[in-house]
Amino acid sequence: MPELSAVVGEGLEAPHGVKVCIVGAGAIGSLIGARLAATGRVSVSALARGATLQALREHGWRLQGEDGSLIRAPVQASDRAQDLGPQDVVIIAVKGPALSGIAATLGPLLGPDTLILPAMNGVPWWFCQGWPGFEAGLPSVDPGGAIAGNLPFERVLGCVVHASSAALEPGWVRHIKGRELIIGEPGGGVSPRARRLAQWLQSAGFEVRVSDNVRRDIWFKLWGNLTMNPLSAVTGATVDRILADPLLRRFCSSAMDEVAQIGGRIGCEIDQSPEDRHALTARLGAFKTSMLQDVEASKPLELDAIVAAARDMAQVLGVQTPHVDALLGIARLFARTKGLYPHE
Secondary structure: OOEEOOOOOOOOOOOOOEEEEEEOOOHHHHHHHHHHHHOOOEEEEEEOOHHHHHHHHHHOEEEEOOOOOEEEEOOEEEOOHHHHOOEEEEEEOOOHHHHHHHHHHOHHHEEEEEEEEEOOOOOOOOOOOOOOOOOOOOOOOOHHHHHHHHOOHHHEOEEEEEEEEEEEEOOEEEEEEEEEEEEEOOOOOOOHHHHHHHHHHHHOOOEEEEOOOHHHHHHHHHHHHOOHHHHHHHHOOOHHHHHHOHHHHHHHHHHHHHHHHHHHHOOOOOOOOHHHHHHHHHOOOOOOOHHHHHHHOOOOOOHHHHHHHHHHHHHHHOOOOHHHHHHHHHHHHHHHHOOOOOOO
16 A cells, blocks of 8 residues: 655654654544654654554554555654653543543653643543532542543643544554544633644644534534444444434433533533434444444443443533433443443
């Protein structure tokens, strides 16, 4: 296949000295890291471990593009943040269950002006900061406040990823489709730092929108995938089969109505109906959700950030969520029986 970009080992220093570290060089982390590094304008390092770390050290970034082309670029990879030093941007792309365990190790990556961009699924740890009743944060996402205590809110830019990719093997990723990234200030508004980061990401071929309400964008994506992800994991069915079942379709709509009620109480109003969303999802055809792919790969399920966080918020706000509760209970028990979710 044709090969693009730099040869591994050349041009480790970006012309403008911009330093970006990818924490978690999996499918999404490698997609972003490889494309940024291939511009030659950004020095991209990776905090990784195991077989992925070894592959990055041996081969550098490797990304198979949508057209079959191979993007390769250099990377400095380590399993110790101290080896990589302070960065301009830290992009966190680990699975939700892993973040609380590594947050305390990321301090050496954070300089005085380092931006933190969590490119992760579901509700992030910072989502309810500043809202009455949420002084303790979200227990399901950040138990004990370990993440918030190590990743300061003022450093964070919110992010929504509308792209899909898959790891062919450790350190080698295939881009399937989509290049949209939405970024924005957690507290709302549009800032110079968000615009600057958007330009860097655009130079790497991403379609970037700077949002003045990124919390709403995060909630809107959650509203759309909170049901499909766990239902596909439990049933083993692709989204087309879920939507074709009238009972499951009705169940999804009811749960989505509950999630919309929560959003309306926290400034994240949903301006579509569940049927609007179902019609859009149906266009994906026989699509496997990320959670179904995790089940097939025997990876831990991200139920906390996607489903349990919504239930946490509903309980604080006094919103009744019987369908979300049932979905969480079923999916959580399923995951525990498969060894993909911790037991109490």
